[in-house]
Amino acid sequence: MNEEIGQKVFQQVMDIFVNPEIERRKKDGKIKNGFTLRAAQIILSRDKGNFTRLNEEVKAVAKSIAAKPIKKNDLVFEEDIKNIESIELIGEDKNCAHITLLLFKNQWLIFTDFRYDKEDSKKHISASKEFYDSATENLKNQRLRPFYENSFAAAELATKASLMLFIDKKNLNNHENRTKYLGKWAELGNIPKVFSDTLKKLATNLRYSARYLEGNDFEREDHDKIIAVIKEMIAYSEKIIGEESKNEI
Helix, strand or coil: CCHHHHHHHHHHHHHHHHHHHHHHHHHCCCCCCCCCCCEEEEEEECCCEEEEEEHHHCCCEEEEEECCCCCCCCCCCHHHEEEEEEEECCHHHCCCEEEEEEEECCEEEEEEECCCCHHHHHHHHHHHHHHHHHHHHHHHCCCHHHHHHHHHHHHHHHHHHHHCCCCCHHHHCCHHHHHHHHHHHHHCCCCCHHHHHHHHHHHHHHHHHHHCCCCCHHHHCCHHHHHHHHHHHHHHHHHHHCCCEEEEC
């Protein structure tokens, strides 16, 4: 996020979330006039709805660069930190998206992460890798029927791992929907088209051909290409689970 966009986002966050929350609390007598804002955090939750935290209510782990050597259990003050690199939610917030504003050395830092269900996504990636390993072993031993069954599982789990970050997982509750949404994701240019083409081929033809003995199309497929694409799908899912945005205002 560049500085100009960051400034616009900052102002929108203040106008939509933070200032109304401050006014609401003033009206309820929970904060007094003269209140100074030092930090704000908007938690975006599919399960609990959205809510705003102010100042000491903000909860997160900050990855920072120290300005001097710091020992374990030392008290850390603002002057001891050179820069804050990233913010990670903790506890029950881990599956939430967030916008976090921090006033650091008289400069506002804004951290945004609009990915939901990150912890669940990591579990799906882990499961996808297990099926990928099984598929690789089956291909090595020319067990093509279990190869395509495991390849489908690996591809679909990698698909769900990436899509659930941005699409409510309630909409990803069956094979058809996962294939459909991945196709739309590819049409928008968010992923290589070969990802959606491969999942669709596995879901609608190769898996049925191999597992249910409906023809022998799977025997004529390029097995090495299939497993190579699935490896790329897993790598893509791992990459986007580690991305976030930061801007200095």
